[in-house]
Amino acid sequence: MSEGVLKAEKLVRVAGRLPVLNGVDLELSPGRVLALMGPNGAGKSTLLYVLAGLWSYSSGQLWRFGELLPTDNRPDPRVALLAHQSFLYSHLTLEENLLLYGRLYGVDRARARARWATERVGLQWAYHERLRTFSRGMRQRAALARVLMQDARLWLLDEPSSGLDREGRAILAALIAEAREDGVAILMTTHVLSEALRSAEALAILKAGRFVWWSANSEEWDAAQARLLGVGDGHA
Incomplete structure (x- = not known):
């Protein structure tokens, strides 16, 4: 593959006998910001942990910085993860x-x-x-x-605005904008559509471990579409 930051093809992670990720495809280039939405239990946090190299994946293929990773995976100092912990x-x-x-x-x-x-x-x-x-x-x-x-050249941010007041959210937005200008690729999960509109260039919706909707056209990112898929412009 080309020297992109991140690429996944048909990525699967099975926990017990249940697929938590069920054929995820995505690609992220330097300086791009992708917002990921979806209902609780959709697999958003699991996806970030797998992409960060902290959790293994069961099948499919995963590249970071042009390197194909084994299924047992491994972390990379060029990847920064902001998790719930x-x-x-x-x-x-x-x-x-x-x-x-x-x-x-x-x-x-x-x-x-x-x-x-x-x-x-x-x-x-x-x-x-x-x-x-x-x-x-x-x-x-x-x-x-x-x-x-x-x-880091890749930021994986899980609900980064959680707990932040208005000033904190403004700081977060500024940090994301600065990192993007510096060529950092960013994948962030959020339950807040306005946060995605403010910071991201593309929006994907994950449901039951797979992408069910994706768009790089912000005019299509309406709350009605999000609510139809089980999320909305507010905290779950």
Whole structure:
């Protein structure tokens, strides 16, 4: 394949005897943003974990950065995953958490990057506070700062606006726009149609482990179409 960021063909993941992903096809190029919607249990989070290399897949084919991956899969430092779990330690300060990830990913000048990431998400005042004191929205901003610690070329964002207030959502939108300009490919899940309209170039709807609708024409992204497929312009 060409040197795209991500490509999946007929991707299947079976849990027990049930297919959680059931023949997913997608392709993502540098600087492109794809929003993924669908009802709870559709397989959205599972898809992100598989694409990130944290979970195996059962059949089909998966490429990242032009490399065909084995079914047992593997993670890649060029991929940043923002999941429902923050992957941050509550007993550590924000600074300690970010420096830990800086060492894990071999980040140059990790301390300076940690301060920069903290400022970008508006948490510089809480830099030395322990995560257990953070509110839900603060934890989500901290998780975004963790994503910024990596020099990632692919962002996989699972409900990135969850818990964020209006200011936090504006910060998120700005980060996505900046990453897109820098050539980062982004796949994000959302239950909020307006969020997809603001940040994405294409919208796909996943239901029962497969894509049932896809469009790059924002005029077609109406709430009626989304509600017909079991999602809407609001949180589920």
